[in-house]
Amino acid sequence: xxxxxxxxxxxxxxxxxxxxxxxxxxxxxxxxxxxxxxxxxxxxxxxxxxxxxxxxxxxxxxxxxxxxxxxxxxxxxxxxxxxxxxxxxxxxxxxxxxxxxxxxxxxxxxxxxxxxxxxxxxxxxxxxxxxxxxxxxxxxxxxxxxxxxxxxxxxxxxxxxxxxxxxxxxxxxxxxxxxxxxxxxxxxxxxxxxxxxxxxxxxxxxxxxxxxxxxxxxxxxxxxxxxxxxxxxxxxxxxxxxxxxxxxxxxxxxxxxxxxxxxxxxxxxxxxxxxxxxxxxxxxxxxxxxxxxxxxxxxxxxxxxxxxxxxxxxxxxxxxxxxxxxxxxxxxxxxxx
Amino acid sequence: xxxxxxxxxxxxxxxxxxxxxxxxxxxxxxxxxxxxxxxxxxxxxxxxxxxxxxxxxxxxxxxxxxxxxxxxxxxxxxxxxxxxxxxxxxxxxxxxxxxxxxxxxxxxxxxxxxxxxxxxxxxxxxxxxxxxxxxxxxxxxxxxxxxxxxxxxxxxxxxxxxxxxxxxxxxxxxxxxxxxxxxxxxxxxxxxxxxxxxxxxxxxxxxxxxxxxxxxxxxxxxxxxxxxxxxxxxxxxxxxxxxxxxxxxxxxxxxxxxxxxxxxxxxxxxxxxxxxxxxxxxxxxxxxxxxxxxxxxxxxxxxxxxxxxxxxxxxxxxxxxxxxxxxxxxxxxxxxxxxxxxxxxxxxxxxxxxxxxxxxxxxxxxxxxxxxxxxxxxxxxxxxxxxxxxxxxxxxxxxxxxxxxxxxxxxxxxxxxxxxxxxxxxxxxxxxxxxxxxxxxxxxxxxxxxxxxxxxxxxxxxxxxxxxxxxxxxxxxxxxxxxxxxxxxxxxxxxxxxxxxxxxx
Numbered sequence: 001x002x003x004x005x006x007x008x009x010x011x012x013x014x015x016x017x018x019x020x021x022x023x024x025x026x027x028x029x030x031x032x033x034x035x036x037x038x039x040x041x042x043x044x045x046x047x048x049x050x051x052x053x054x055x056x057x058x059x060x061x062x063x064x065x066x067x068x069x070x071x072x073x074x075x076x077x078x079x080x081x082x083x084x085x086x087x088x089x090x091x092x093x094x095x096x097x098x099x100x101x102x103x104x105x106x107x108x109x110x111x112x113x114x115x116x117x118x119x120x121x122x123x124x125x126x127x128x129x130x131x132x133x134x135x136x137x138x139x140x141x142x143x144x145x146x147x148x149x150x151x152x153x154x155x156x157x158x159x160x161x162x163x164x165x166x167x168x169x170x171x172x173x174x175x176x177x178x179x180x181x182x183x184x185x186x187x188x189x190x191x192x193x194x195x196x197x198x199x200x201x202x203x204x205x206x207x208x209x210x211x212x213x214x215x216x217x218x219x220x221x222x223x224x225x226x227x228x229x230x231x232x233x234x235x236x237x238x239x240x241x242x243x244x245x246x247x248x249x250x251x252x253x254x255x256x257x258x259x260x261x262x263x264x265x266x267x268x269x270x271x272x273x274x275x276x277x278x279x280x281x282x283x284x285x286x287x288x289x290x291x292x293x294x295x296x297x298x299x300x301x302x303x304x305x306x307x308x309x310x311x312x313x314x315x316x317x318x319x320x321x322x323x324x325x326x327x328x329x330x331x332x333x334x335x336x337x
Numbered sequence: 338x339x340x341x342x343x344x345x346x347x348x349x350x351x352x353x354x355x356x357x358x359x360x361x362x363x364x365x366x367x368x369x370x371x372x373x374x375x376x377x378x379x380x381x382x383x384x385x386x387x388x389x390x391x392x393x394x395x396x397x398x399x400x401x402x403x404x405x406x407x408x409x410x411x412x413x414x415x416x417x418x419x420x421x422x423x424x425x426x427x428x429x430x431x432x433x434x435x436x437x438x439x440x441x442x443x444x445x446x447x448x449x450x451x452x453x454x455x456x457x458x459x460x461x462x463x464x465x466x467x468x469x470x471x472x473x474x475x476x477x478x479x480x481x482x483x484x485x486x487x488x489x490x491x492x493x494x495x496x497x498x499x500x501x502x503x504x505x506x507x508x509x510x511x512x513x514x515x516x517x518x519x520x521x522x523x524x525x526x527x528x529x530x531x532x533x534x535x536x537x538x539x540x541x542x543x544x545x546x547x548x549x550x551x552x553x554x555x556x557x558x559x560x561x562x563x564x565x566x567x568x569x570x571x572x573x574x575x576x577x578x579x580x581x582x583x584x585x586x587x588x589x590x591x592x593x594x595x596x597x598x599x600x601x602x603x604x605x606x607x608x609x610x611x612x613x614x615x616x617x618x619x620x621x622x623x624x625x626x627x628x629x630x631x632x633x634x635x636x637x638x639x640x641x642x643x644x645x646x647x648x649x650x651x652x653x654x655x656x657x658x659x660x661x662x663x664x665x666x667x668x669x670x671x672x673x674x675x676x677x678x679x680x681x682x683x684x685x686x687x688x689x690x691x692x693x694x695x696x697x698x699x700x701x702x703x704x705x706x707x708x709x710x711x712x713x714x715x716x717x718x719x720x721x722x723x724x725x726x727x728x729x730x731x732x733x734x735x736x737x738x739x740x741x742x743x744x745x746x747x748x749x750x751x752x753x754x755x756x757x758x759x760x761x762x763x764x765x766x767x768x769x770x771x772x773x774x775x776x777x778x779x780x781x782x783x784x785x786x787x788x789x790x791x792x793x794x795x796x797x798x799x800x801x802x803x804x805x806x807x808x809x810x811x812x813x814x815x816x817x818x819x820x821x822x823x824x825x826x827x828x829x830x831x832x833x834x835x836x837x838x839x840x841x842x
Contacts, residue, residue, distance in 0.1 A: 196443060199432075199451050203440070206431035213427050215412075215444040273431030 010267025013318050014282040017311070021289060029296040035163040037293070039172040041285070044292050046243065048262060048284040049181045050236050051255070053188040054229035056263045056280040060192070061225045062205040062272030063121035064260070067110060067129035068233040069252035074136040075102040076237025077249045081140060083149035092151035099234040106132060107230015111223040121226075133253075142249035148241065155242045177239045184232065189277040201225060205272030261308065262287050265315040286311060340367045341403070342500050342531045343388065343419075348397035350383055357383040359555045360397070365500065368529045370522065372542045372563070374575060375552035376767035378725075378737055381535055384552065385502055388533075389421045390414035402499070415445065418499030422506065426489040430478035434471050435460035438491045445496065463491045466528075467521055483514035490521060494530075501525065502533040507541055508765055511627050512794070512833075519545050537575070537767050539568055540797065551575055576769040584820050585779050585802050591617040594653050597756045597788035599638070602647030607633035608812035611647070615756075615788035620778060622803030622820075623792045624832055630812035631792050632674055635760045638790075639671035640664040651755055665694060670749025672742070672759040680745040681733050688715045688729040691744050695751040718747035723773060739770025746774065750781075757781070760792045775802050796828050808832055 026032035051068060058065045079099040088094065106128070113124045136142045148156070160178060164171035192198035200221045203211040212218050241247055266283030268275030290311065291304040345363040349356070358380045365371045375381045386392040388399070390411040398407045401417045409417075428437050439456040460473045469487050477485055486506060493501050507515045522532055522545060536542055542549060543563055550560040551574045558574045566574075573579050595614035602611040608630035615621045625631035636642045638649065640658045648655050656667045664671070673679035681690050692699060692711050699714070701707045715729055722743045726736055733741060742762065749757060759778075763771045779802070781787050793799055799806050800820045808816040808831050816831055 194451050194453075196449055196451055199436070199440075199443075202432060203429050206429035207427065209425075210427035210429055213423075214440055273429075 008322055009279075010265075010315065010318070011276065011279040011282055014266060014279065014286055014315060017315070018282065018286050018289065021286070021293075025289075025293050025296050028298070031296045032293065034165065036165050036170060036172045037296070039161070039163050039174050041288060041292060042174055042178060043172070043243070044288045045285060046175070046178055046181045047236060047240055048259060048288055049281060050184050050232060050239070051259045052262050052266075052280040052284045053184055053277070054232040055256075055259045056266075056268050056275050056277070057188065057192070057201060058121070058225050058229055059260070059263055059268050059270060060205045060272060060275045061201045061221065062208065063114065063222070063225065064270075065110065065121065065125045065226065065229055066256045066260075067106075067125035067132060068229055068259075069255045070129040070132035070136075071103050071106045071230050072233035072237040072240070073142075073249050073252050074106065074132045074140075074237075075099040075234035076241055077136050077140055077142050077247065078102055079234075079238065080149060080152070080241065080247050083152070084147065089150045092155050095149065095152050096235055096238050099238045100231045101234070103234020103237070104227055104231040107233070108223060108227045110230065111226030114226065115219040115222050129256075136249060144246065144248050144250075146246040148245075148247060152238065152241060156245045175243060177242055180235070180239060185277060185281065192277065197221065197224065202273060205274075207273075258287060258308075259284075261312050265312055283315075286315075341365070342367050342369075342401070344398075344400045345384075345388070346398050348384070348387060348394045348399070350387060350392060350394050356555050358387070358394070358552075361552065361555070361557045362560070363550055363557070364560075365531045365533060367499070367531055368526050370526055370532045370534060370545055370547050372534045372536060372546035372549040373552070374535070374537055374542060374549060374571075376537070376575060376737075376739070376769045378554070379552040379767075380555040381552055382504075383555075385421065385504065385533075385535065388414070388500075388502065389419055415441075415496060418497055419502070420493035420496060420498040420500070421502045422486070422489045422493055422504065424504045424506075424508065426485050428477050428485050428488050428492070431476065433474050433476055434480070434488055435473035437477055437488050438463055438473075438495060441492055442495045459495055460491070463494050467491065467494065467524055469521070482509045483511075483517065486510070486518065487521070490525075494525075498530060500531045500533060502535070504535045505537075505765070506534070507536065507538060515541070539571055539768075542571070543568075553577055572768055572772075575767075576772065578769075582801060584800060585620060585775075585782075585804055586821070587618040587620075587804050588783055589618050589785070590804075591785060595650070595788075596652060597790075598648075598650040598653075600648040600650065602634075602637065602644050602649065604630075604633055604637050604642055605645050607637065607642060608809070611809075611814055613807060613814065615790060617785040617788075618782055619805060620782045620789045620791060620803045622799035622806035623790060623809055624794060624796060624799055624806055624828065625792075625809035626794060626832060629809045631794075631809050632760060633812075634809070635671065635673075635758050635790075635792050638664070638756075638758055639669060665752060668752055668755040670694070670752060670754035670757045672745050672749060672757070672762055674760040674764070676738075676741055676745050681741060683732075683734050685733060686730040687726055687733050687736065687744060688712070690733045691715050691718060691747045692751060694748045698752075714751060715747075718750065721750075722747055722777060737767070737770070739766040739773075742766050742774065743770065746777070754787055756788045756790070758790045758792065761795070762791060762793070763795070763798060778802060794832070796825050796832070800825060800828065 022032050031037055054068065055065060076099055079095055079102065082098065083095055110125055110128055114121050158176040159173040160176050162171055162173040192201065200211065200216045203214060203216055204218055204221050208218060262283035263280045264270055265286060266279030268280060287308055290307050294304050294307065295301055341364060343365045345361065347360045347362065348358055349360055350358040361384060373381055383392060387394050390409040390413060393408065398405060399409055400406060406413065406417065435457050438460040442459065443451065457473060464471065469491060471480065471484050471487060477488055506518060510518065525532060534546060546563045548560065548562050551558045553575065569582065596617050597615040600612050603609045611634060623631055633642055637644045638658065640660045640663050643659045649658055651667055658664050658667065677683065692715055699707050699711045719726065724740050724743045726740060733744060736744065762774060766774065778789055782789050791799065791803055800823065804820055806818045806820060806828065807814050818828060
């Protein structure tokens with residue numbers, strides 16, 4: 001019974017794929033199961049790992065978001081500009097706080113528009129994405145710059161641990177901001193599983209009318225979900241600057257699709273109501289491995305998009321096929337009844 | 338404190354000039370099963386919404402267990418023990434049975450955290466109380482419809498329900514599931530819970546209800562014990578007209594050449610070796626349980642599921658039906674099982690829905706739509722079938738179920754069908770409209786132009802309307818009966834006998 005249940009889940013197939021892919025990479029390059037590679041993967045997981053938590057929550061609630069890269073970049077750029085202009089030199093926490101607040105406001109704008117106009121979230125966020133990006137480029141006249149405020153700049157060199165490969169003489173370091181990934185993942189997992197707000201998000205995604213009849217404040221839940229994504233995106237903006245070591249206001253354009261792909265690959269249903277933290281993390285890990293580790297096998301990086309596409313179709317296809325079989329089974333039961 | 342659970346007196350409610358309820362009284366005692374009946378637009382839904390606190394009455398009083406609650410709101414209604422089970426059940430398909438059952442209670446308790454242990458306990462206790470065994474960790478979307486309804490009933494029970502309102506609870510259920518539901522309703526009754534049961538299926542009302550109240554045009558017509566009335570009286574109260582229930586007997590059957598014939602028709606995984614004839618003047622009934630292949634047969638005749646072998650003959654000539662377009666070209670009309678998903682375009686006006694099947698004929702020489710003729714034809718069908726509607730260009734969803742079904746029928750009558758197949762034609766249709774539809778089918782049969790086939794599992798309906806009834810079981814035809822000779826019980830056992838046989842296999 002337990003194994004049967006496991007076989008129904010997308011997470012299982014993603015985990016198997018990850019395992020097989022890592023074996024193949026190991027056989028071809030001998031470089032996968034090394035401390036260096038693990039640290040590099042963990043580092044590469046920070047941004048997609050955080051963002052998928054927010055997107056997953058939105059998709060579970062029956063919505064979607066394509067504006068979070070724009071929110072992230074705008075919050076990041078505005079915060080850095082502000083700190084540079086004021087020559088701020090206090091704790092770096094303020095940079096995170098300011099960017100998170102800006103992101104929260106932008107996310108709440110999304111949420112409010114969705115509640116108020118009752119338009120599909122896709123259309124609203126498509127619009128606001130363009131507005132946020134345009135605002136950053138036109139009003140703030142954004143440009144790439146390596147000049148960072150002091151506190152942010154100092155964070156760039158803050159690592160949890162460093163591993164060095166003696167043979168090759170390469171060392172990889174895990175940035176301190178990795179801690180935030182763990183905190184955010186733990187928070188999201190707790191929220192979704194153990195709070196009534198989290199259960200409300202699932203309920204809303206399952207059937208909005210029923211959720212309202214059950215006494216959930218559905219608009220409040222929607223506001224929370226989009227606000228959370230916005231705040232998270234703002235936070236990620238600063239995190240990313242620290243990882244990259246410079247201010248790159250256009251670097252996340254198009255990243256929404258990668259995150260949505262990771263979430264869907266991890267078993268979250270695009271129609272809402274279903275999704276797990278484990279699944280989304282596995283999805284993000286698989287896509288990160290494809291874009292990070294294919295190069296270890298000597299496959300040119302531009303193939304990674306191709307492989308990602310195949311994985312999305314296969315990965316979601318397996319569970320869709322299972323669901324179809326289940327439905328047929330159900331119909332057959334009716335026949336017997 | 339007396340044992341009156343709910344007392345409603347002189348309730349009135351108007352919506353912008355339309356008097357939805359006019360001085361209605363209703364009294365329900367503890368442990369009473371009370372049936373609320375009435376045609377569409379009789380005010381049933383308005384009354385339910387007032388009892389559950391969603392609407393405020395313009396005048397009149399509501400008292401629950403002797404306390405005045407004339408300004409009832411939804412929360413107060415739930416707190417007083419009133420629970421509504423909606424037609425769509427309002428369960429969460431993506432959540433487990435246990436979480437669904439415990440959900441209302443969890444939300445109402447204003448707890449911030451989800452307590453999984455308590456959820457499991459609540460679900461188990463409630464299901465035990467009612468003798469229901471559904472795996473608590475199954476997802477609701479994996480359950481059959483009847484089980485979803487049981488989940489909704491359990492959920493209502495959790496909240497210390499004293500009055501459970503069920504809005505047409507049997508519409509989507511098979512006979513066997515209805516029996517199970519009634520068993521549970523009786524358990525609820527023994528626990529002193531009052532049930533307000535909304536239905537317009539007469540046999541069910543007489544089977545389960547202690548008392549009944551009938552509304553018509555917003556007024557209470559009668560409130561009495563179910564044992565005090567019979568079928569005919571009940572229908573009279575509901576429709577305001579005496580409807581004679583008389584089994585259909587064709588005035589004349591032209592036996593020389595069948596209008597429609599099926600020879601040895603087979604569909605892989607659907608049905609096999611189906612042969613029958615329909616003569617002019619007849620209404621043929623096909624009865625079978627869910628899964629007997631009855632719907633597959635209908636869809637096959639209409640080209641939705643092209644048959645794998647066999648012949649279809651219209652007026653003695655073999656025709657090829659591979660697609661619905663073929664069927665329409667050969668003047669076959671099909672009133673499907675579920676009008677909402679298969680029979681109508683819900684986002685479209687009444688008129689477009691009505692004229693759709695014949696749209697090719699309603700064009701001018703330049704291949705533009707001939708709106709003038711179209712309007713005329715639509716108006717003619719409205720009068721012919723006495724469809725109650727406002728404007729022709731209003732959305733189809735503004736009509737009641739019965740009138741929607743008449744529109745579906747009109748759509749096919751407009752092509753002047755040689756063959757008309759009706760699958761469950763009166764599901765969710767109120768008695769008045771049901772009578773109209775039946776009467777029209779009889780007239781259509783007497784016009785000798787159309788072969789009429791009614792497919793259904795509603796045995797009384799078939800006996801009343803079809804002069805010949807054939808039984809379908811496990812994809813085969815297993816018997817033929819005349820409605821003059823067969824009784825409901827005989828036909829029922831012919832249909833269910835196959836069931837036991839199937840179980841043994």
